[in-house]
Structure formats: C-alpha cells, structure tokens
Amino acid sequence: MAMSLTLQRVRTSAWLGWQVEGNWADPTLFAIYVVARPLATALILVAMYRAVGGAQTHDALFAGFYLANAFHNYVNSVVVGMGWAVFEEREEYETLKYVYTSPVGLFTYLAGRSLVKFALASVSVALILGLGFLALGLRIDPAQVQWAPLAFSIVLGLIGVLFVGYLMAALCLVLTRAAITIIEGTTVAFYLLAGVIFPLDLLPMALRVVSLMLPFTWWYEALRRFAFGRGASVQLASLSDGALLAAFIGVTAVTGVVAWVGCHALDRQARRLGRVDQTTLF
Amino acid sequence: MSRATARGAELFLRATWARAYVRLVGSFRQPEWLLTDALFPNLGMCAFVLLYRGLGASRSMEAVAIIGGVLVTFWFNVLWGMGAQMFWEKQQGQLQLYFAAPCSRMAILTGMAAGGLVSSTIRALVGVAIGVFVFHVQLAQVSWPVFAAVFLVTMLALYALGMLLSSLFVLYGREAWHLCNALGEPVQFVSGLYFPVRTFGEVGAALAGIIPLTLGVDALRQVLLGPAARGLLPLSTEIALLAGGTVLLLWLAARALEHLERLSKQEGRLTQRWQ
16 A cells, blocks of 8 residues: 555656656657757767777777766766756755655655656667667677676666665755756766776776775676676776676665665755755756 | 947946956855866866777877867856856846846846856866876977967857857747757767867868857867867868857847847746746
C-alpha cells in the first residue's frame, strides 16, 4: 500500500516535471532543444579527434571516450536537473514551500522530477550512440563485450547518478543564488575529474585521488572495459574485472551513504536558515 | 554640436555608466560567485587539453584549445549576461523601469555590455593563468598592439551580437532561457573553440564564419600562435569582417529593440512573468 502510494506520487511528480520541462515550446522545437546540446558536445569530441592527424574515430580508445561522453549526459541532465528543480521551485516559481507542506514530500517529488531528466538524457544518449554507429563507424565487437557486467555497470552507474543528484539538490536547498554556478560547474568538474574523455593517469596525483572517489570514474572505466574490451586508464588496467566491479560497487555504496546523510543534514540546515522559501534572484 | 545633441550624448553616457556600474559592483559583491564563474568553465577546457595530450597532439593544439576555452567565458557572458538579461529583468519585475526611464535603451544595453566585458575579462584571466602556469602554453612571437586590436574588435562583434540577442529576448519568456541553454555548446562546436576551424573543411568553415566568435577565435589564434593556428582567412580579412559585422549587428540590435518593444507592449508581454 505504502509502495503503491509512493509510486503514484512519483508518477504525479514526473508528470508535473514533464509539464515544467516541456510546455514552453512545440514538440519539434523541444526535440531540437533536447538533442542540440549533447550532440554538439559529442561533435566537439569528434572534431578534436579529427583535428589531430592520424587519430582515427573508429579506434577503441576513441570509442571508449565517445561512450563515456555519451553517458555523461545522465550526469549533466539528472544531477544538474535535480539541483535546478529545487532552485526553480524555490526561487522562480516560489512553490518549494508547498512541496514541503504537501504529503508528497521533497525527496519523493525529486525522484519524480529526476525521472523526466532521466528520460530526456536517455534520448540524448541513444542519439549520440546512433550518430557514432551511423556516421562515425563505431562498432561493438561481440567477441569483446561482456554483456552481464556491462548491463550491471549501466544500472549501478545510474544509481550513482541519482545519489549525487540528491546530494546536489540538497546542497541547492542551502545555497542561495550561487547554486546556479555551483551545480552547472560541478558537472564540468566531474567531466574533468572522472576522466570522461582522457585517461585519468594524466591528472596530477592529488586530483587522481579525488577522481577515484567518484562513482563516475569507475562507471566510465567499467563501460569502456565491458563494451570494448579495454579501459582508458593504465592505472586501472591492472585491476581484474571483478576487482573493478567491486571497487565500483564500494564507491557507489559510500556515495549513497554520503548522499543519505548529506541530504538530511542539508535539509535540516536549510530549514534552520530559513532557506526553503527564501528568494534571492528573481 | 547643438545643445540638445550634447545633452542626449551626456544622458547616453551616464545611462551606460550607470548600467555598467551595477554590473561591475554586482560581479564583486559575491566573491565565491566570481571564483566559481572563473574556475568552473575552465575545467572543461582542461579536459579538452588533456584529451589532446592523451592523443599525443602537438603543443600548439593544446594552445588552440586553451585560447578557445578562455573565449568561452565571454561567449557565456554574451549568452547569459546579455541575451538572457532581459528575461532576468522581466522575472525580477524591473524591465518596465528600463522602458520608463528617459534614456536610450541602447545606452542600457551598451552599459550591460561594457560591464559584462570587464567582469568577464577578469574571469578569463583565470583561464589564461591555467594555460600559462599549468599547461605551459607556448606562444609565437606576438605583436601585443595587434593582439589588443584583434581582441577589441572580437569583443565588439561578440557583444554587439549579445545586444541583438538581448533585444530579441525582450518579447520572450522561458523560450529565451531555453534558447540560451541550447546555444551554449552548439556554438562552441560551430565556432571551433577547441579545434582549428579548418577541421570543418572549406565550405563548413566558411559557413561557421558567419558567427563572430568563429572569426574572433581564429584571428586571436593567428596572432598568438602564428602558422600553427592553421588560420581560416588572412588576419586582415578577419578583422575587416569582424568590424563590418559589429556595425551590422549594432544596427540590427537597435532596429530589433525598437520593433520588439512595440510588439511586446501591444501583446502585453513586457511585464509578463513566469511565461
């Protein structure tokens, strides 16, 4: 009964989220909006690769970066989106206080809003991978693919995205207008720190330590290894598949605990500071 | 100069300074915002530089990405600080004050551009510092007066585009917001911010050259990197095109502002929030 009620609330929140996301434009314009940004990022990567003489866009290294770059759209969309949901509800529409006082509750509401972001990101990822297949000649060699670990990694990575999304949303509860740059900037930081488009061995040692504490670093490495048979990092190449997955699970679990504790602590802090109905921008 | 013209010019300059002042003071009021604005965009640039390093590309390609990355700061300021500004003002309920003021709207836009240019330059210096001290970017023999001239004409063209976008967005609500969101990365791609524009081939590069940012970044690379920049057009041609584009864009911005102000008043959208 309780689960059914929660699911109903998540569905309603998702519907509301869809209206907020999509009702400003006709479907064609909205579709262009959804795909323009992620496709452009993928095309920048392709153009950079082609600009370097001798670099082939169909080799395994590029394919691994391209795949990670595509999946990073979940981070861009869900993590930023959940932060933005808090920010715009509080600052722009001034409705966050009503979400708090409704029986839905903030965190269930955010789960619903994240579903829409997840769906939009999935469209982007599918299009980017389709572009890679059709235009760039990217292929998966069935002999190299490990389907079960790959599927598991995708799911675990998405769970990690959700954890970090919750944490960012809770952070936005406490932050005022600086939240805009913080949440947008954090995903750019993840782009660098998680080694989306380069081997993380190129990072200075201090940043590499931070990188290994992020679930996304392990996610992208696992995706590369289980889809193409090789990762990008020399350092992580020494790990067996099982060790890689175990580390990925461990880091994601720790992220989950941090997100859980952090969300509740930041929520309490936001209430204490009176930030739930504070408007600082619009 | 007649007394009326002199008073008009004085009012224009005072309004420009007043709007620029707000932007400058606002930039420094929240220091952590200055830090995040300056630092975060450059992290993306670092990722692209490391990609080139991972591919074993020449050091000049790293410099190509760094110059593009530094200019991203200005592009985002043009998009969000100019283009979407009227949207923000509308949301804050201040847009009507601009239209009730006795000064020229173009003076307000000029002030926004001037203030935004100064604050963005300060932020861009962080990117320059990363390029010099972290990635040890190597420059060609640079003529700094030529660099200053090219930088100035690039910024004029870019902020004139921002004034045009700002004018267009007087009419719009949330569409303006989403359009700015959607224009960020696609323009970075089309402008070849992280790779030589020549990568597009002759025709593609010529089409990309319609955007002032493309010509600006290409011209700046030619000045800073010399032949390693793999420039699109001769430097003098790019400067001439940028200068011509500036004049055209300013004229278009003035006409668009006039037209859309009238239209938005007729449709009652000038003070409409949450749309």
